[in-house]
Amino acid sequence: LLRVGELPAWCEGSYTPRPWYIQSPRRSGCTHIPAGSKDFHGHTMLADITRDILACTTCPLRQGCRQPVPGMGNPSATVMLVGEGPGEHEDTQSLPFVGPSGQLLRELVTQAGLDINQMYLTNVIKCRPPYNRDPTADEVRACLPWLDAQIRAINPKLILALDRKE
Numbered sequence: 587l588l589r590v591g592e593l594p595a596w597c598e599g600s601y602t603p604r605p606w607y608i609q610s611p612r613r614s615g616c617t618h619i620p621a622g623s624k625d626f627h628g629h630t631m632l633a634d635i636t637r638d639i640l641a642c643t644t645c646p647l648r649q650g651c652r653q654p655v656p657g658m659g660n661p662s663a664t665v666m667l668v669g670e671g672p673g674e675h676e677d678t679q680s681l682p683f684v685g686p687s688g689q690l691l692r693e694l695v696t697q698a699g700l701d702i703n704q705m706y707l708t709n710v711i712k713c714r715p716p717y718n719r720d721p722t723a724d725e726v727r728a729c730l731p732w733l734d735a736q737i738r739a740i741n742p743k744l745i746l747a748l749d750r751k752e
Contacts, residue, residue, distance in 0.1 A: 632661045632736070632739045632740065635656070635732065635735045635739055636656040636657070638732075639654050639656040639712050639732050640653070640654055642732070645713075645724065645725050645728035645729070647711065647713035647714070647715060647725055647728075648713050650713070650714070650716050651677050651713040651714040652677045652678060652680075652714075653677065653680045654680065654713050655672040655676045655677065655680055655681065655682050655709060655712055655713070655714070656680075656708070656712060657682055657706060657707060657708030657709070657736060658681055658706070658708075659702075659703070659704075659705050659706035659707050659708075660703065660704050660705060660706055661739070662740070663704060663706040663740055663742055664704075664742055664743040664744065665700075665706070665742055665743070665745075665746065666705065666706045666707075666708065666736075666740055666742040666744070666745045666746070667683070667691070667705055667706070667707045667708070667746050667748055668708055668709065668710060668733065668746065668747050668748065669682065669683065669707075669708075669709045669710070669748045670709060670710055670711065670720075670721065670748070670749065670750060671709045671711030671712075671713075671714060671715060671721055672709055672711070672712070672713070673687070673714065673718055674714070674718070676688075677713075682707045682708055682709055683707050687750065691748070706736070706740050708733065708736055710726060710733055711725055711726065
């Protein structure tokens, strides 16, 4: 369990919290995005972020994956699940947590009496690293602005950082 602004140990040293703005990897300069910024339906900002993630070519991971995996779920979620990065199944479908680990996650969430459809699911890295290797610090840094923007758009009360079983 992590608080907003904290990430798992595999991101150690690669994350600098940006409390009032995000640095967009596609543009120079900063875009002011106050926490919880949404249109009256709660969708527009997240849709814009998703569109930009799908068009992103900031790091070399984009050339090696089939398609980015922006995230999915309730744009007004109070709980956000954040994994390390997409695997082969996610890369194929452009959806997070659809492979065997995702099936286990869904079972565990259901057993806990929670509804995964009321959560938002995403990853730190938006493109699959080759051979499912660990992402490099530079790859994490390239994708963190997208995660920051998603957190600001959704403004969840709880962020659960998920790590793979070793």
